[in-house]
Amino acid sequence: MGNLALNLAASAANTPHAPALRLGDLTLDYAAVDAAAARVAGLLRDRGIRPGDVVGICLPNVPSFAICYYGVLRAGGVVVPLNPLLKERELTYHLADSGAKVLFAWEDVAETAQASAAATGTEPIIVTANGFDELLALAAPAPGYEERDDDDTAVILYTSGTTGRPKGAELTHANLLANCDVVAEVLLNLSPSDVVLGALPLFHVFGQTFALNTVVKVGALLTMLPRFDPTAALEVLERDGVTVFEGVPTMYTALLNHPDGKSFDLSGLRLCVSGGSAMPVEVMRGFEQAFGCTVLEGYGLSETSPVVSFNLPDRERKAGSIGLPVPGVEMRLVDDAGLEVGGDEVGEIAIRGHNVMKGYWGNPSATAAAIPDGWFRTGDLARRDSDGYYFIVDRKKDLVIRGGYNVYPREIEEVLYEHEDVAEVAVIGVPDARLGEEVCAVVALKPGGTATAQDLVEHAKHRIAAYKYPRHVVLVDALPKGATGKILKREIVVPSDLGSDLSGIR
Missing domain, CATH: 3.40.50.12780 (ANL, N-terminal domain)
Known part of the structure; x- marks a missing residue:
């Protein structure tokens, strides 16, 4: 070419x-x-x-x-x-x-x-x-x-x-x-x-x-x-x-x-x-x-150049669907073992085709994890209907998409952990009428910690790009954890009136 x-x-x-x-x-x-x-x-x-x-x-x-x-x-x-x-x-x-x-x-x-x-x-x-x-x-x-x-x-x-x-x-x-x-x-x-x-x-x-x-x-x-x-x-x-x-x-x-x-x-x-x-x-x-x-x-994704599937101009469009694979690209839904799921089951989207990246720069282990068998694992969970149209149902990754920009919670968490008063933090996406999702940090302070929500916003604001820093910070006594001590983001409950509670944080 x-x-x-x-x-x-x-x-x-x-x-x-x-x-x-x-x-x-x-x-x-x-x-x-x-x-x-x-x-x-x-x-x-x-x-x-x-x-x-x-x-x-x-x-x-x-x-x-x-x-x-x-x-x-x-x-x-x-x-x-x-x-x-x-x-x-x-x-x-x-x-x-x-x-x-x-x-x-x-x-x-x-x-x-x-x-x-x-x-x-x-x-x-x-x-x-x-x-x-x-x-x-x-x-x-x-x-x-x-x-x-x-x-x-x-x-x-x-x-x-x-x-x-x-x-x-x-x-x-x-x-x-x-x-x-x-x-x-x-x-x-x-x-x-x-x-x-x-x-x-x-x-x-x-x-x-x-x-x-x-x-x-x-x-x-x-x-x-x-x-x-x-x-x-x-x-x-x-x-x-x-x-x-x-x-x-x-x-x-x-x-x-x-x-x-x-x-x-x-x-x-x-x-x-x-x-x-x-x-x-x-x-x-x-x-x-x-x-x-x-x-x-x-x-699509950065790793796929980006187009994977689309609602095509000459085919039926289905509301809420990401459409059909584009020519030269294959999609399938797999379980954690890499086996294709059947029927209307939910599985992780895996992709093979001319669009899939060569690999991650200087990172062969990450490349092998992402493309273990010639199929790129996206981390996105979807189902497929009887006509072959795909519908994303959840994200395996904890990605927050704020106004079309990808925000990765771990990056923001690492920055907040640099604050001397922060003991634990989990960053999640919360619904936002204008941006789709807004970045929210749920934080437990160390004993004797005096940082306010505004302090933590300012801390992050000066260290990461403007579209990434959390507009909402919720202070809690402790974050929910599983048996191994891992923070369970799915069990985090944030106040429904974030806007009024944190009206000064914008």
């Missing part, structure tokens, strides 16, 4: 003057994006980057993200996309674990990026809104594309379980190329005339595959939002005649409930895609009625 960046080369050759990326008043055509990516590759070559070397990209949804992304791939490098909201300790871990030699970082997070880079021996390159072109102009463009094998790693996406530190899922060029083809041709039926709203963060696999890579493959236009805001999104949807909108359920809720939503002309919108967490059926129906479009819901 070759280098993923060849998709950009093909579109630049076929339609050089077609608009590729738009942000506000700035529009770049395919020739300009390809030329800038060539200069990024040249810049990296000058900095000693060779095929297989790792390069971090810590940028919001701006054209420079796409330019750096394809520039790294063009040079044969491995991209590590990083959330600009990461704190110094988090960014330092990711740089150290991946062995990143260079980090492209947005000007707004320059101080954090430079501190983390200094701690890990990484070379920082600060990307500014106005000065990046001048920096690239100093570099000679790389003359061609480094040849890569199908099984060579293209992107390392950091994810985490409920235990241990974040793990880097290695997605190959073949993984991403195949998944991109499925999205473009089977799910979206995308054409060069389409305009896709890039509101999903591009550092996340959902945005990378559904927006960036798929748009570039077909030569369509990606119009970008650095930060989702419902008013701004509606303005861009109308201004650019967006035909495809991709988002997480909270985005749909915000657009549907916008007081002036019906005053915007969204007649160009033909298709919407939802992922990240389950969309409430009433929100889906309301959105389709309000904006006259179809919403397709599906399922």
Whole structure:
């Protein structure tokens, strides 16, 4: 299949003057994006980057993200996309674990990026809104594309379980190329005339595959939002005649409930895609009625590039279902021994296909545990109906999905355990009307401990990204435990009026 960046080369050759990326008043055509990516590759070559070397990209949804992304791939490098909201300790871990030699970082997070880079021996390159072109102009463009094998790693996406530190899922060029083809041709039926709203963060696999890579493959236009805001999104949807909108359920809720939503002309919108967490059926129906479009819901993970299953455009859609496996992907439900469950029984989703990652970066034991027999174990429990549609019923992992972002309880628990007054802590998700789930920490203090709920929120707030820290902290005498002393999260009961009890914690 070759280098993923060849998709950009093909579109630049076929339609050089077609608009590729738009942000506000700035529009770049395919020739300009390809030329800038060539200069990024040249810049990296000058900095000693060779095929297989790792390069971090810590940028919001701006054209420079796409330019750096394809520039790294063009040079044969491995991209590590990083959330600009990461704190110094988090960014330092990711740089150290991946062995990143260079980090492209947005000007707004320059101080954090430079501190983390200094701690890990990484070379920082600060990307500014106005000065990046001048920096690239100093570099000679790389003359061609480094040849890569199908099984060579293209992107390392950091994810985490409920235990241990974040793990880097290695997605190959073949993984991403195949998944991109499925999205473009089977799910979206995308054409060069389409305009896709890039509101999903591009550092996340959902945005990378559904927006960036798929748009570039077909030569369509990606119009970008650095930060989702419902008013701004509606303005861009109308201004650019967006035909495809991709988002997480909270985005749909915000657009549907916008007081002036019906005053915007969204007649160009033909298709919407939802992922990240389950969309409430009433929100889906309301959105389709309000904006006259179809919403397709599906399922995927960072380790699967991400698309696993979807409600397909030409098949029946079932409310609450994650749909059917996409072409080239197999799904089955297994028990703890790896044996397939029968009938309407609940089992863990296991996946095999072109989308499954190569493994966890530098972590063969975690890879073996996740893919013990060629089937990737997701940790998600589901049932399958007689038509083959899958329905998730629970999460084997204690994952909290807050507004479409994955929050891993163990990480927050470790931070709270660093507080001198904390004896025991369990982090769980509690229902939230706006975000789907909110992060709640249930804490037992040490004898004589005087920390308040607000103290613990502030402790976490300054150590982890803004979307992760707990908005609710419940202080208890002790946490429920089993016979072995293990904390039993399923037996934790939190007050039903969290909002009023902790109204000052937001």
